[in-house]
Amino acid sequence: MAAESIEIAKDLEIGKELTIEAKHLGEMLTAIAKQGYELVGPTVREGAIVYDHLNSVEDLPRGWTDDQSAGKYRLNRRPDRAFFGYNLGPHSWKKFLHPAVHCLWKAKRNGNGFQIVPQSPETQKYALIGVRACELHAIAVLDKVFAGGPYVDPEYKARRANVFIACANCTQAGGTCFCASMKTGPKATSGYDLALTEVLEGANHYFVVAVGSQRGAEVMAAVPHRDASERDRETADRIVAEASSHMGRSIDTSGLKDLLYRNYENAHWDNIAKRCMTCANCTMVCPTCFCTTVEDTTDLPGEQAERWRKWDSCFAMDFSYIHGGSVRMTPRSRYRQWMTHKLAAWIDQFGESGCVGCGRCITWCPAGIDITEEARAIRESEPVAVGTRWKRGVA
Numbered sequence: 001m002a003a004e005s006i007e008i009a010k011d012l013e014i015g016k017e018l019t020i021e022a023k024h025l026g027e028m029l030t031a032i033a034k035q036g037y038e039l040v041g042p043t044v045r046e047g048a049i050v051y052d053h054l055n056s057v058e059d060l061p062r063g064w065t066d067d068q069s070a071g072k073y074r075l076n077r078r079p080d081r082a083f084f085g086y087n088l089g090p091h092s093w094k095k096f097l098h099p100a101v102h103c104l105w106k107a108k109r110n111g112n113g114f115q116i117v118p119q120s121p122e123t124q125k126y127a128l129i130g131v132r133a134c135e136l137h138a139i140a141v142l143d144k145v146f147a148g149g150p151y152v153d154p155e156y157k158a159r160r161a162n163v164f165i166a167c168a169n170c171t172q173a174g175g176t177c178f179c180a181s182m183k184t185g186p187k188a189t190s191g192y193d194l195a196l197t198e199v200l201e202g203a204n205h206y207f208v209v210a211v212g213s214q215r216g217a218e219v220m221a222a223v224p225h226r227d228a229s230e231r232d233r234e235t236a237d238r239i240v241a242e243a244s245s246h247m248g249r250s251i252d253t254s255g256l257k258d259l260l261y262r263n264y265e266n267a268h269w270d271n272i273a274k275r276c277m278t279c280a281n282c283t284m285v286c287p288t289c290f291c292t293t294v295e296d297t298t299d300l301p302g303e304q305a306e307r308w309r310k311w312d313s314c315f316a317m318d319f320s321y322i323h324g325g326s327v328r329m330t331p332r333s334r335y336r337q338w339m340t341h342k343l344a345a346w347i348d349q350f351g352e353s354g355c356v357g358c359g360r361c362i363t364w365c366p367a368g369i370d371i372t373e374e375a376r377a378i379r380e381s382e383p384v385a386v387g388t389r390w391k392r393g394v395a
Contacts, residue, residue, distance in 0.1 A: 012217035015210070017228040022198075022205035024224050025083060026057035028166075031222040032127045035215070037164050040096060041129030042089070047075060049089035051096075054129060061086055068175040068248070068359070071368030081205070084130055084198050087174030088358055092287035093135055096126050097142060097159050104294070104307045114305065121158035130168040131192070133185030134177075134356040138287035139165075140191060144350050145290055164215060167195040171239045175248035176359030178372055182253065184356045186243045194219065197236035208236040249359060251372040252379065257344040259379055264336070268381050272374055273332035275367045280313035282361035282369075283338065288354050291319065314338050339371060 012018070020028065033039055039054040044061045054060070066086045067074040078085050107114040131139075146156035170177075170186035179185030188195045193216035197208045208228050211217050228236075283289040293312040298305040312319055315334050320327035328334045346354030355371070362370045 037127035137184040176362040178249035179357035182357035285360040
C-alpha cells in the first residue's frame with residue numbers, strides 16, 4: 001500500500017463509519033486481496049449458496065435470496081441486485097478454520113523404526129467475506145474451544161491468526177433464524193475487521209461500513225468512500241432492526257440449562273426419537289460443533305503411515321463406542337446428548353451456549369426437527385409445582 005494510503009488509514013479510527021457506493025465493492029475486495037489474503041465467501045453453486053473461493057465481486061450471489069423452513073431450502077431470484085440479500089447456506093466458516101479432513105502427521109520407515117514427519121501448520125491467509133453476526137459469534141466459540149484453554153490446537157491457532165473478517169449485517173431474517181433470541185445478531189458488534197450494511201433505496205445502492213481494526217482501515221483507505229452521514233447510519237440501523245423484529249423462530253432461553261438438566265428422562269425425548277434419522281446433518285452444518293475422530297492408515301508395503309483427523313458426530317453409533325459397546329445406543333439418547341450439550345452442558349464447559357441461533361440445524365434436518373420447538377415442548381411438558389400439587393405445563 002502506498003505511504004499516502006497508510007497515512008489516510010491512520011486517520012480512519014476504529015469504530016468510524018463510512019459509506020461506499022455499491023459499484024466500489026469490487027475495489028474493496030481487490031484491496032483485501034492485495035494484502036495477501038485469499039478471498040472466500042458466498043457464491044451460488046448446485047442450487048445453494050455456499051462458501052468457496054471468490055475470484056471477483058461477480059462471484060457473489062448478487063440478486064439471489066433463499067427460502068428456508070424446517071427441512072426446506074430453496075434459492076429464488078430477488079427483485080433487486082443485492083449482493084448479500086440471502087440468509088445462510090449449508091456451509092459454515094469452520095470449514096476454513098477447522099477443516100473436515102486434516103493430516104496430523106506422517107511417518108516413514110527408518111531401519112527398524114519409524115520417523116515421524118510432522119505437518120506444518122496452515123499458512124494460507126483467508127479473508128472471510130460476508131460473515132453474519134451469528135457466525136461471528138460461532139467463530140468466537142471455536143476460538144474459546146481451540147485456543148482459549150490450557151490445550152491449544154496449533155493448527156487452528158495458525159489458521160485463525162491469518163484471517164481477515166468482513167461481516168455483512170443481516171438486512172432480512174430467514175425462516176429458521178433465531179439469532180435475536182440468542183443475542184448473537186443480526187448486527188455484528190465486535191470481532192470484525194470491517195462490517196458492512198447493504199442499503200438499497202430506489203436507485204441508491206450503497207454500503208455503510210464500520211471499521212473494526214487497523215487492517216480494516218488500511219483496506220478502506222484504498223477504496224473511494226465518504227464519512228457516513230447521519231441519515232446513512234439511521235437507514236442502516238433501521239434495516240437491521242427490522243430484520244431483528246422478523247425472526248422466523250424464537251427460543252426462550254430463561255433457565256434453559258437447568259430445564260434440560262431436570263428433564264433428562266422427559267418422555268418427549270421419545271417423540272423426537274421417532275422422527276430423528278440420526279443422519280448427523282445438524283452437526284455437520286452447525287457452525288460450532290467440533291467433534292472429530294482420528295484414523296490411522298498405512299500403505300501396503302508398510303513403509304509409510306499417516307494419522308488423519310476427520311469431522312465426526314455424536315449422532316454416529318461409533319462415536320460413543322468404548323470397550324463393550326456404544327454408550328448411546330438409541331436415537332433418543334443421541335439427540336438428547338446433542339441438544340443438552342448444545343444448550344446446557346456447553347455453558348458449564350465454556351461459559352456460553354453452543355447455539356448461535358443460525359437455524360441451519362432446522363433447515364437441513366430431513367425430518368424437519370426444530371430445536372426451538374423441541375425446547376418449547378420440553379418446557380411445556382415439564383411437571384411444575386402449583387401449591388402442593390403438580391401439573392403439566394408452565395404455571
